[in-house]
Amino acid sequence: MDNQELQRLKNKYDIIGNDAALNTALETAVAVAPTDLTVLVTGESGVGKENIPKIIHQNSLRKTGKYFAVNCGAIPEGTIDSELFGHEKGSFTGATETRKGYFEEANGGTLFLDEIGELPLSSQAKLLRVLQSGEFIKVGSSKVEKTDVRVIAATNVNLWYAVGQGKFRQDLYYRLNAIQITMPALRDRKDDIYLFFRKFTSDFSEKFGMRKIVLTHEAIEMLRAYRWPGNIRQLKNVTETLSALESQKAVSADDRCTVDAQTLGHYLPKDDANMLPVKSSTPSGDTMSASDKQALFNAIYTLGQRVSALESFCKTLSETPRHETVPVIEESRIESTPWQRDEPSYRAPVSGPSFNAASNVPSNVGVSHQSPEEQLQRDDLSVQKNYEELIVRALEKYHGNRKLAARELGISERTLYRKLPDEYKKGKSNEDEE
Numbered sequence: 001m002d003n004q005e006l007q008r009l010k011n012k013y014d015i016i017g018n019d020a021a022l023n024t025a026l027e028t029a030v031a032v033a034p035t036d037l038t039v040l041v042t043g044e045s046g047v048g049k050e051n052i053p054k055i056i057h058q059n060s061l062r063k064t065g066k067y068f069a070v071n072c073g074a075i076p077e078g079t080i081d082s083e084l085f086g087h088e089k090g091s092f093t094g095a096t097e098t099r100k101g102y103f104e105e106a107n108g109g110t111l112f113l114d115e116i117g118e119l120p121l122s123s124q125a126k127l128l129r130v131l132q133s134g135e136f137i138k139v140g141s142s143k144v145e146k147t148d149v150r151v152i153a154a155t156n157v158n159l160w161y162a163v164g165q166g167k168f169r170q171d172l173y174y175r176l177n178a179i180q181i182t183m184p185a186l187r188d189r190k191d192d193i194y195l196f197f198r199k200f201t202s203d204f205s206e207k208f209g210m211r212k213i214v215l216t217h218e219a220i221e222m223l224r225a226y227r228w229p230g231n232i233r234q235l236k237n238v239t240e241t242l243s244a245l246e247s248q249k250a251v252s253a254d255d256r257c258t259v260d261a262q263t264l265g266h267y268l269p270k271d272d273a274n275m276l277p278v279k280s281s282t283p284s285g286d287t288m289s290a291s292d293k294q295a296l297f298n299a300i301y302t303l304g305q306r307v308s309a310l311e312s313f314c315k316t317l318s319e320t321p322r323h324e325t326v327p328v329i330e331e332s333r334i335e336s337t338p339w340q341r342d343e344p345s346y347r348a349p350v351s352g353p354s355f356n357a358a359s360n361v362p363s364n365v366g367v368s369h370q371s372p373e374e375q376l377q378r379d380d381l382s383v384q385k386n387y388e389e390l391i392v393r394a395l396e397k398y399h400g401n402r403k404l405a406a407r408e409l410g411i412s413e414r415t416l417y418r419k420l421p422d423e424y425k426k427g428k429s430n431e432d433e434e
Contacts, residue, residue: 017192021184033059040176041154043183046231053112053152065109073115082139091140107147116153128172186231190224200239210247211257218261242267388421
């Protein structure tokens with residue numbers, strides 16, 4: 001599609017924005033429309049997934065047929081089969097007459113199943129049969145009926161993760177996921193945020209005769225920086241609330257109401273870390289992002305280095321005579337992991353290690369620019385040298401009597417012999433032979 005065709009499509013379905021991911025989703029929808037392939041639309045709640053099935057239906061060979069949109073999450077589990085496949089009279093309490101389901105009503109057209117992840121497992125098996133053979137059975141009936149319906153499903157959850165949890169059938173997931181179209185989150189479309197705001201405040205002012213809201217530069221930046229966990233739906237609610245409480249009745253069409261960042265901040269809900277949305281675009285059981293993996297790897301590496309240093313120090317301390325002074329291995333300062341670097345107040349320590357993003361290995365530790373292994377090895381050699389000097393002095397004091405020297409140092413005779421310098425061991429062996 002060229003830019004003009006794409007813009008006409010956006011105008012027809014009241015779609016705002018010029019984000020590349022959005023354009024890709026719209027172009028894909030138009031491209032697959034002439035086929036009968038099942039389409040799975042993914043994306044967070046409030047991103048506008050409902051526009052995709054409309055575009056597909058209107059650009060398909062079924063555009064003269066019926067189009068139904070069904071919210072699977074809004075129908076009680078006990079009646080979902082009746083809604084989708086219909087029921088016979090007397091099949092359950094309240095079934096006073098035979099009723100057609102959506103699959104029968106939409107025969108020859110398109111059926112949009114929103115929140116498909118909320119469908120019960122028993123209903124998923126029946127849906128799979130319809131998708132594979134076009135056959136279904138009404139509730140309370142034994143007669144197999146046929147239908148010709150194109151199904152478009154949408155979800156704001158990770159269906160592949162739901163498969164791993166046993167909440168969604170794997171075979172149904174593959175059957176629905178013939179073509180996947182992902183709608184981007186609003187926070188990933190920063191250049192479109194203010195466009196939405198202008199559209200919503202303009203619509204509100206025209207509908208209720210209020211002044212249009214105009215934001216200062218700082219307020220626009222605040223609007224763009226906010227996470228918008230509720231996406232477009234949340235932005236519309238905030239815009240309308242702001243317009244209703246801050247604006248006044250317009251005297252002329254050019255009347256404006258300017259809002260600064262401080263005022264806007266009162267209308268932006270505080271970002272709750274426990275309510276952050278979960279991406280569902282990638283059909284993978286691994287829900288960790290690359291940045292989260294990097295941060296976790298760096299944290300584990302840092303912890304490993306500290307544990308190794310502590311173990312070496314404790315081992316040295318346990319074998320040290322009570323009266324001997326042991327050089328302490330000072331723990332190297334470790335630079336914060338990537339997720340901590342986002343904090344405004346963070347300042348990287350001058351002598352701390354820096355992580356190489358490619359290898360995930362510290363490139364410098366302390367002012368000596370040595371790796372943790374090299375630094376610990378150097379310290380171990382220094383401690384060993386001090387041991388040897390103390391042992392030699394004790395042996396000289398007691399004229400080579402290892403038992404008395406070991407008692408003086410507070411260690412076992414075996415440990416004393418093990419710590420002796422090699423040349424001293426050799427010399428003592430020669431004396432023993434003589």
